[in-house]
Amino acid sequence: MNPSTALARVLVDELCRVGVREAVIAPGSRNAALAFALHAADEEGRLRLHVRIDERSASFLALGLSKVSRRPVPVVCTSGTAAANLHPAVLEAFHTGVPLIVMTADRPGDLRGVGANQTTDQVKLFGDAVRMFHDVPAPERRTGQNAYWRELVGRAVSTARGFRDRDPGPVHLNIAFREPLVPDDSAARPWPESLDGRPDGARWTRVERLVTDRISWLEAGPRTVVIAGDGADAQARWLAETAGWPLLAEPTSGARSGPNALGPYQLLLRADTRLAQAIERVVVYGRPTLSRPITRLLARENIELVMVARRPSWPDPGHNASLIAATVALEGTVDGAGRSEPDEWLAAWLSVDAAARISVDKVLADEPTLTGLHVAREVAAQLPGGGLLVAGSSNPIRDLDIAAMPWDNRLVDDAGRIDPRDHRRVMANRGLAGIDGTVSTAIGSALVHRLGPAYALVGDLTFLHDANGLVRGPYEARPDLTIVVVNDDGGGIFTTLEQGAPEYSDAFDRVFGTPHGVDLAALAAATRTPFARVRNLSELRGALSRARGLRIVEVPVDRSGLRDLHARLAAAVSDAIAD
Template sequence: MNPSTAQARVLVDELVRNGLRHAVVCPGSRNAPLSFALHEAAEAGRLTLHVRVDERSGGFLALGLAARSAVPTLVTCTSGTAAANLHPAVVEADRAGVPLVVLTADRPPELRAAGASQVIDQDRLYGPAVRLYDELSVAERRAGQVAYWRAQACRAWQAALGQGWAGPVHLNLPFREPLVPGGDADWPEPLDGRPGGARWTEVVAPGGAARVLRPTARRGLLLAAEGDARAAAAWAERHGWPLLAETGGAGFGGPNAISAGMWLLGVDEFLRRHRPDQVVCLGRPTVFRQVARLLADEGVEVLLVHRDTAGWPNPAHRVAQVGASLGEPTEPGDPAWLAAWQQAGKQAAVAVHAALDAENWPTGPHLARALVDALPPDALLVIGSSNPTRDVALAARARPDVRVLRNRGVAGIDGTVSTAVGATLAHGGPGYALLGDLTFLHDGNGLLIPPGEPRPDLAVVVFNDSGGGIFSLLEQGAAEHEAAFERVFGTPHDVDLAALCAAHRVPHTLAGDPDTLRAALRPAPGLRVVEVRGRRDGLRALHARLRSAVAAALA
């Protein structure tokens, strides 16, 4: 057996022993030893293998698999630009706390020095975005290496899981030729791992209880940006706190969940009368400016529950306490305070939906509401960045029976189709994704699934308003910037999404009315795209009318 094959087989075996379930291979020559080893493990039923020709899509596929399963997923590629194309998925995994094991193949030192093809400096390629980096020594035909390979595989796995804060790890593997299996199975020492399939190194969790936060206010708000939605709803109900979520009613429920909470935070007069004494943030809020304003209020104490209690975020630099979990408050919430928020939430929701019903169909909020209403129980909803995540939070009705996933680590539009594919495969049930047209086009290669590869039961729902609608709601969308807006912010396109889908043999439906949309959203096997076309030139005015309707209802 040649050294590259031996090393790759041992690494894959040890990672499987640690719990590896899914692996993504991006084909290349230099990572051939890993590709062969992963294929053998898949054929033996030890893991599920996914193959993607585009490394960026492959990285986000792995991200989606890991985000939904909470188990590290492996992704491997060859050297050079292939490794660089994994970087967007790595930084998202870093900021979102998603466990990834990234194995990049490399040339051995003598080929790097010779200026060989496909060589870049891959040492610490992803910088501080990884929990662990190591370059393994080049495998040689001698005894004394198997323990080292297995120990490093265990180290990488545990680093990906983290101590409460998971994330990506990077092993750079310089392989010498031959890169394909050949010869007999002879090797200078046994390649076997520990008996009974045990890990080479078992890591015992460090002792000591993680810091628990105990709120002290009777008039508080629980603001959920990440984490376990059901646990948040149960805590809020048990202790009498209003619960507001960055996803509105999608994924959250219970009597204390205020699905119109983001609208309430945007009404200054209401907030002046109902300013909380404490806000407990579950995770890092990233979407709404009204949330940022609340957390910057000097009269509001901010507590943060975050798994990374060493590198925690600090909204408005005003976090008073950080803890890994949320414990019992020192006293129960004020019933009158809770009732006021519940009543206002109901009034705001009625006003929003009545105002939306009076608007011409379709708009982004129309589509978000219709999609969330149509989701089957226990469905997965992946929400794209920019307008879709806002539309769901502002227009969707309460659906606590669905699972929501968003790439909010760095909140980019990269790889969202591939993330949805991976997450749906890990979910094991029907999946839906709500994306804008630019997000969809940015990861068109996410539709490129080779024949025979696992395919999700996923409906990708695209609101196509021909460009960057989010900028219409920002400062750039003001009338005084009209001359420059369309070219450098609106970025219109005339891409035929149906033709793009046809090129990938992915079914496409153009939903031109609500009835067609409802029919297209019914659960169905396989990957499909549902397109709804709208306009963005009236988006700024639409949101102004919806805000006015909410403010009037609360006056």
């Protein structure tokens, strides 16, 4: 075989040996050898190959596949602008610790910097946004390369998974291929060394996971709340329940359930009551990103801030953390001991939370028009145990945070695990909170989700930004995914921010509101995607109950009254919990 084919086959074989089960490729010329090798692995049932014509959509599809499967997923593309289009997904994977394997094809060294077609500098193209970079030279017909290629795959995958430093994330292999780029197994010249891997399908390099957990014990005494941001898990809920502390959990935390979880907690903090001012210690899991009241709380000088982080980096924009730990527990609560009826501190929070929930329900019930808050609450309520919900940035994820009530997921043991049959999984691209690639992320997530139905809740701009994600060839797997598009014909979130104030109304609609007037039904028809438009919550419930195949459900809403609605919600909660 020729050198390019040899390299590609060895790389793909070793990827399968180290546990890769999904791969994504965008068509091109320079990556042809990898395309043939991946196609062969797919035909043999060693992995499942996904093909997309748009590199940005392909990379976010890989991101979604990796997020849900928790396995590294390669995304493969040709050289030039194709590689550059992977950058947004690489950044998202970097900031959220997703093990993405980026494999960009390149020209050999002698064709770089000399004006060769479709050639740019791809060396360290993504800068410091990858955990590892390696420039793989063009293969040659000589000995000593099989071990190098296979060890490189093991090193790349273990680094992506964070086996040795507990810091998972994307890795970048920039791979030079020299023509011929297509297989020619009929060639008479034999390869000078064996290209086989270890016997019995074993991986070439076995990398053991580094385990260094120890418990940091927290003293009883300070009035404490637990905050669970994006990327947290049920350990946050476990701590809150064993210690008897209120839990303020974002939808994508994996901890927004149980008796201690508060509902519209950001409205409670915004009211700035004596109860909120009485907080003395905050324990943070994950990365909170959704509300300014939380940001202000974490920056308060009069609190003790404990960050629970297993990666080398931790979120502390206020530079206020006093302790960084991998695992924490309250003294005296090991093995679940110490659980009891709510004390005065927790009972006070549960009381104001109950009042806030009633106030939110009343304001939304009295609202004459359908809004994104109504839609988010309904989608969350209809999500069954085992279901998956991918939330778009901007308003959808924040609407869930305010309007969706915590679920009653069952905590099954003292290690903080939730029964997977009860668990509702909510995901979002919160690493940089962009709207890039959300449709593709949702599709990738749904393709590997197995426990229940999958939904996506996105705004119209987020949907349009990745409409290419709907383009699939006839050979590609079809997910069971219902995409709910809250269509307010523009950027509704900006109406709730400073630029949405009345004094900026002259410029607002053009440069922030950005109405587009796109006919989503026609767009869906162009990609042969089933489509429904619903006008009320009853129709939405019916549409959500038919969660088979890839479907789009559009919910038209009016954004003109959104700023006033949020003001009324804040005022109603403040009045309800006034001291």
